[in-house]
Amino acid sequence: MDEELVKIKQLKTSFRVLDDYYAAVDDVTLTIYKNEVLAIVGESGSGKSALAFSIMGLHNRAKIEGEIYYRGENIANASPGRWNKLRGREMGMIFQDSLSALNPLMIIGTQIEETLLLHNPKISARERKIRVIDLLMKVGIPRPEKTYYQYPHELSGGMRQRVIIAIAIANQPQLLIADEPTTALDVTIQAQILDLLRQLKNEMRAAIVLITHDLGIVAEMADRVAVMYAGQIVEIADVYTLIENPLHPYTKMLLKSVPSSSGAKSRLHVIQGVVPALHKLPREGCRFRGRIPWMDASVHESNPMLHEVRPGHYVRCTCYQYFHFPDKYKEESSHGTH
Amino acid sequence: MALIEVEDLKVYFPIRGGIFRTIQEYVRAVDGVSFSIEKGQTYGLVGESGSGKTTIGRTIIGLNKMTSGKITFDSISLGEDRRRSRLNIQKDIQMIFQDPYSSLNPKKRVIDIIAEPLRNFEKLSTQEEKSRVQNLLDIVGLSPEAMYKYPHEFSGGQRQRIGIARAIALNPKLIIADEPVSALDVSVQAQVLNFMQDIQKELNLTYLLISHDLGIIRHMSDYIGIMYKGRYVEQGTADEIFTNPQHIYTKRLLSAIPDIDPRQREVIFEKRLKVRDEFVKLSKNYFDENGLAFPLKPISKTHFAALPERG
Ligand SMILES: Nc1ncnc2c1ncn2[C@@H]1O[C@H](COP(=O)(O)OP(=O)(O)OP(=O)(O)O)[C@@H](O)[C@H]1O
Ligand SMILES: Nc1ncnc2c1ncn2[C@@H]1O[C@H](COP(=O)(O)OP(=O)(O)OP(=O)(O)O)[C@@H](O)[C@H]1O
Ligand SMILES: [Mg+2]
Ligand SMILES: [Mg+2]
Numbered sequence A: 001m002d003e004e005l006v007k008i009k010q011l012k013t014s015f016r017v018l019d020d021y022y023a024a025v026d027d028v029t030l031t032i033y034k035n036e037v038l039a040i041v042g043e044s045g046s047g048k049s050a051l052a053f054s055i056m057g058l059h060n061r062a063k064i065e066g067e068i069y070y071r072g073e074n075i076a077n078a079s080p081g082r083w084n085k086l087r088g089r090e091m092g093m094i095f096q097d098s099l100s101a102l103n104p105l106m107i108i109g110t111q112i113e114e115t116l117l118l119h120n121p122k123i124s125a126r127e128r129k130i131r132v133i134d135l136l137m138k139v140g141i142p143r144p145e146k147t148y149y150q151y152p153h154e155l156s157g158g159m160r161q162r163v164i165i166a167i168a169i170a171n172q173p174q175l176l177i178a179d180e181p182t183t184a185l186d187v188t189i190q191a192q193i194l195d196l197l198r199q200l201k202n203e204m205r206a207a208i209v210l211i212t213h214d215l216g217i218v219a220e221m222a223d224r225v226a227v228m229y230a231g232q233i234v235e236i237a238d239v240y241t242l243i244e245n246p247l248h249p250y251t252k253m254l255l256k257s258v259p260s261s262s263g264a265k266s267r268l269h270v271i272q273g274v275v276p277a278l279h280k281l282p283r284e285g286c287r288f289r290g291r292i293p294w295m296d297a298s299v300h301e302s303n304p305m306l307h308e309v310r311p312g313h314y315v316r317c318t319c320y321q322y323f324h325f326p327d328k329y330k331e332e333s334s335h336g337t338h
Numbered sequence B: 001m002a003l004i005e006v007e008d009l010k011v012y013f014p015i016r017g018g019i020f021r022t023i024q025e026y027v028r029a030v031d032g033v034s035f036s037i038e039k040g041q042t043y044g045l046v047g048e049s050g051s052g053k054t055t056i057g058r059t060i061i062g063l064n065k066m067t068s069g070k071i072t073f074d075s076i077s078l079g080e081d082r083r084r085s086r087l088n089i090q091k092d093i094q095m096i097f098q099d100p101y102s103s104l105n106p107k108k109r110v111i112d113i114i115a116e117p118l119r120n121f122e123k124l125s126t127q128e129e130k131s132r133v134q135n136l137l138d139i140v141g142l143s144p145e146a147m148y149k150y151p152h153e154f155s156g157g158q159r160q161r162i163g164i165a166r167a168i169a170l171n172p173k174l175i176i177a178d179e180p181v182s183a184l185d186v187s188v189q190a191q192v193l194n195f196m197q198d199i200q201k202e203l204n205l206t207y208l209l210i211s212h213d214l215g216i217i218r219h220m221s222d223y224i225g226i227m228y229k230g231r232y233v234e235q236g237t238a239d240e241i242f243t244n245p246q247h248i249y250t251k252r253l254l255s256a257i258p259d260i261d262p263r264q265r266e267v268i269f270e271k272r273l274k275v276r277d278e279f280v281k282l283s284k285n286y287f288d289e290n291g292l293a294f295p296l297k298p299i300s301k302t303h304f305a306a307l308p309e310r311g
Helices: A048-055 A081-087 A106-120 A125-138 A159-171 A189-202 A215-221 A239-244 A249-258 B054-061 B082-092 B110-121 B124-140 B144-148 B154-167 B186-204 B214-220 B238-243 B246-257 B262-286
Strands: A004-017 A020-035 A035-042 A063-070 A090-096 A177-181 A209-211 A224-229 A232-238 A304-308 A311-317 B002-017 B022-038 B042-047 B068-073 B093-096 B174-178 B204-210 B223-228 B231-237
Touching: A004 A048, A020 A048, A020 A063, A020 A209, A020 A232, A035 A189, A035 A215, A048 A063, A048 A177, A048 A209, A063 B110, A081 A090, A081 A106, A090 A159, A106 A125, A106 A159, A106 A304, A125 A159, A159 A177, A159 A189, A177 A189, A189 A209, A189 A215, A189 B246, A209 A215, A215 A239, A215 B262, A224 A239, A224 A249, A224 B002, A224 B124, A224 B262, A232 A239, A232 A249, A232 B144, A239 B262, A249 B231, A304 B246, B002 B204, B022 B054, B022 B204, B022 B223, B022 B231, B042 B054, B042 B214, B054 B068, B054 B093, B054 B174, B054 B204, B082 B093, B093 B154, B110 B124, B110 B154, B124 B154, B154 B174, B154 B186, B186 B204, B186 B214, B204 B214, B214 B238, B223 B238, B223 B246, B246 B262
Parallel strands: A035 A209, A035 A224, A090 A177, A177 A209, B042 B204, B042 B223, B093 B174, B174 B204
Antiparallel strands: A004 A020, A004 A063, A224 A232, A232 A311, A304 A311, B002 B022, B002 B068, B223 B231
16 A cells, blocks of 8 residues: 555544534544545435545534644644645645535636645746646536636536536645535546546545545545445445445445446335434444344444454444344335334 | 427527626527426436536526527416416426525525425415424435524535425425435435335326436436437437437447446446547537537437438
8 A cells, every 4th residue: 555645543523513512523543545546435414524624624613633644744723824735735625515615706717726826826827827728628628718717607517516626636636535526517527527536646646535425436436435424434445345345234235225227217225214413413332223223232332343354444333243134125215204 | 298398498698708798609508409298207307517407497497598499388388478377387396406505595494495485385374384394304304303403504415305305395296306316325315216206106296307327317217318518419218218329429428327346447447438439530420510419310209319311
């Protein structure tokens, strides 16, 4: 494996809900290496974006505990000035929420130029414009000279997303966090963007953290995959192991929910229940136990740990050893049954 | 009879440029599109990003003005009778928006967001309203205490479910779902898609489903239309499109679908490059001198493709 770029130790990111702080990222320990694509998957609300925001220093109201080392420097509670430097030059982020990441009152060209200036304040206006047009072309914008002068609302959802991607890769970051980078894009543009990310990795030996719901993208892009549930990593392994031999019940169920490519109009597999609200999360024992109620309580650990089952393959809690799907799978529809 | 019929729809936007931001030319966002959807069916709309899919949806619900063409809904022409039919149309056609962030008012609580259409169209007591909202939340898999929270307190996927709850609140006839599940993880996706199929049967709902996810489009749709630069390149049943694609853009789209088997990476990559090169090489045969698709020609009774005249 390549050298370490980011080392996260027992990270806890908490939000204030009602009168108390509740952890959305709860005890995450994780290393991100140079020259790798680390995919993060997990249920909606499991803390993927909260983790990404913590690594990028973008939470303003959250309480951050634990350590985040970037090239050996603990940046967990670094000053805003330090963060701005890091984000402009070394780290890039593609936000899930693309619309609000752009300034509605500024033309696209100027927004990208601002990022270029962060890295190199001396670059001439002419040079900047050439670079911007080049970046827009790279991300597949068909008429970059036009788009340069347009405002965000004049672009389609997918075009805005490509602008965000252009901003994120403008300074060829060492660490790129891509939060659902391609969900708004058609699959041909998606393939093009994924190629671009691969290129960034190969040319710069950059680390890419790819947050996605699309397991097809994970299969095509990732070197390693971390699976999150309720603020914690429940499984982590190389991509082949994770898809071919998943161990954690959540991972197994996730892989079963993908619409089959044969296109059969059968019902899709659903994981029963809902992710509990932040302040209602069970924080004692196995957090997934409520979602697999048919399993005996004794299969869970009282204080679930990440176990290294094979080199590089970690699973939380012991329940995976006993896990089975219910005898006759009740294809649970969402009609008021939980 | 078709519930909705769109005939030769054109929607053009002015592009401004230069220092004075004067109109320099027009974007032909939708450039002569026709399709119809039978009651109770699902029509899948896919295509290039920026090809005009959202614009079609927005034009049907009246958020964009049509430049020309005709839209008939439930035997009422939307173009001319817009004002007269407005009230009912607002109730009968609902849209689930692509962007779950900007479509929810950040200053309103969830209960007010979901109840807003109810308040406009139905007179319910506070208690009735509360139980309706609770039921809707339950349907989309959110807990009841979500009611008194604000959008920023939810994750991306949770917010999209709030949008869906609002869209189904009035039991509409047609739902235009623009990327309804792209912000959701696959398990919740499954739940929402199953649910959409359930209420479709129960309420005889009609869907116009816009999505980039061809797995979902195939799973859900009876008919599929494929768009490229404001025009159709192909239309047919789900089977026809997936097993017998005719247009080179359709073929390219299909080759770009990611595969869940990581061991196929290289193979898929190679194949995709091949199709892409073919697309570049052959595209002058498949598009006119402006790079636009030709008019549709019948392949079968249900299958149409924008192929050039032979000979
Ligand atoms: N600013 C905030 N204030 C309070 N709670 C928050 C805030 N941001 C996120 N949360 C909560 O933290 C949890 C994790 O949210 P996060 O956005 O990280 O989820 P996610 O895994 O990215 O989900 P998705 O796949 O839907 O984007 C959720 O329960 C969410 O409601
Ligand atoms: N208000 C507007 N002003 C100017 N141009 C617009 C406006 N709305 C849309 N367009 C343009 O119309 C075209 C079609 O946009 P539309 O949003 O319909 O695409 P789409 O197919 O939904 O794309 P995506 O898959 O990326 O969401 C794009 O070129 C877009 O830039
Ligand atoms: Mg998120
Ligand atoms: Mg769109």
